[in-house]
Amino acid sequence: MSKRIVIVGGGYVGLYAALRLQQRLRSGEAQVTVVNPENFMVYRPLLPEVASGTLEPRHAVVPLRAVLSGTRFVAGRLTGVDTQRRVASVAPEAGPELELEYDELVLGVGAMSKLLPIPGLADCGIGFNSLAEAVHLRDHVLRQLEIASATNDPELRRCALTFVFVGGGYTGVEALAELQDMAVDVLEGYPELDVSEMRWVLVEAMDRILTTVSEDLAERAVSELRARGIDVRLSTQLESAEGGLVRLNDGDSFRASTLVWVAGTKPPPLVKELGLPTDQRGRIIVDETMRVEGHPDIWAAGDCAAVPDLENGGVCPPTAQYAVRQARRLGDNLAERLRGGELRPFHYKSKGEFVTLGMNKAVGEMLGRKVHGRLAWAARRAYYATQIPTWNRTIRVLGDWLVGMPFGHDVVNLDSREEPRGAFQEAAGRRG
Incomplete structure (x- = not known):
């Protein structure tokens, strides 16, 4: 009887581990x-460019059913694991709960936004951890430009044109830089507005941004952002955001219609409920082969797991580079375990880092050499284009980039898609 491998999560870990197993396993083996x-x-990594409109949302995703041929796909959420019976409980979108029996279970459930108990944050904040949030944020920023251009109220205008991002990691810096670049680019379509009226603020609690890259690279990024008029506040925290009034612990306060929270992530609450060992940050504790401590038939990797970093010490950083390599090593180890072979520890040394800061703007480090500007921007795009699974997606992404380069950003705001039945309900007399 063939072994049953259940992989929970369709992100980097789930997709790349399944792809590796497709390559390694013989027909009928599992x-x-x-x-x-x-x-x-x-x-x-492409979400900031989805937010700025330089990439179509559908081109930043990989269809799991299309690329995982020969692999069963179940659309649903994990609700529990019975380690004694070796059963994973899954709730599909509709219908009764499913019980999936497994011989080997892989957990790659990723992470979610880590919110702090800051007054007003839950009511006013916008996340940036999903495709929907990236698309929503683009529409939101364009909507603020429309509001500002149409009002005679100076306070409302200032509020609409103030954009605050809390969190100076990769996500926060790239999202802010891309959206600010987009807003400046499209402003010629708003003759009522001047670029000097826009206020972009990056709030970071630590004394530097981009803590996972070299200090030189982070400083270059700060210099680039400040040269564009972006207010970078280091060693600063958000104290409250009630009623749209942003209060910082440095004593400053101002109104803003846009507050983006990108100050870290945490494993989903379900991880703690599974009864598996976790560290102080809620990540599943695994050994260097990515097997869960005390559970030789359960594996975990990616943002939800504390994978030992054998090259630099500590735990591997939560980046795409590491997650993809972890998934491939995990797939290899699963294949070896089925055949009674030797499991190998995960080793990886980063080949470089890139941070996009808008069209033709980026900083990076590759093969020990620091680069910036157009060269870093082009190198980053070339790298990510070649890393996206399937040539189909690679060609689509390259097509988006090539078409967009000479024409700039689009000012179309499609936020009506957030309420697609609105017009129908209005026609039926059920609105307003």
Whole structure:
């Protein structure tokens, strides 16, 4: 009887581990099942460019059913694991709960935004951890430009044109830089507005941004942002945001219609409920082969797991580079375990880092050499284009980039898609 491998999560870990098993396993050797709420994987490094409109949302995703041929896919959410019976409980979108029996279980459930108990944050904040949030934020920023251009109220105008991002990691810096670049680019379509009226603020609690890259690279990024008029506040925290009034612990306060929270992530609450060992940050404790401590038939990797970093010490950083390599090593180890072979520890040394700061703007380090400007921007795009699974997606992404380069950003705001039945309900007399 073939072994049953259940992979929970369709992100980097789930997709790349399943792809590796497709390559390594012989026909009939194992049945692989991937469980994920959506039938696609989001290529997260491209979300800032989805937000700025330089990339179509559908081109930043990978359809799981299309690329995982020979792998069973179940659209649903993990609700529990019975380690004694070796059963994973899954809730599909509709219908009764499913019980998936497994011989080997892989957990790659990723992470979610880590919110702090800051007054007003839950009511006013916008996240940036999913495709929907990236698309929503683009529409939101364009909507603020429309509000500012149409009002005679100076306070409302200032509020609409103030954009605050809390969190100076990769996500926060790239999202802010891309959106600010977009807003400046499209402003010629708003003759009522001047670029000097826009206020972009980056709030970071630590004394530097981009803590996972070299200090020189982080300083270059700060210099680039400040040269564009972006207010970078280091060693500063958000104290409250009630009623749209942003209060910082440095004593400053101002109104802002846009507050983006990108100050860290945490494993989903379900991880703690599974009864598996976790560290102080809620990540599943695994050994260097990515097997869960005390559970030789359960594996975990990516943002939800504390994978030992054998090259630099500590735990591997939560980046796409590491997650993809972890998934491939995990797939290899699963294949070896089925055949009684030797499991190998995860080793990886980063080949470089890139941070996009808008069109033709980036900083990076590759093969020990620091680069910036157009060269870093082009190198980053070339790298990510070649890393996206399937040539189909690679060609689509390259097409988006090539078409967009000479024409700039689009000012179309499609926020009506957030309420697609609105016009129908209005026609039926059920609105307003």
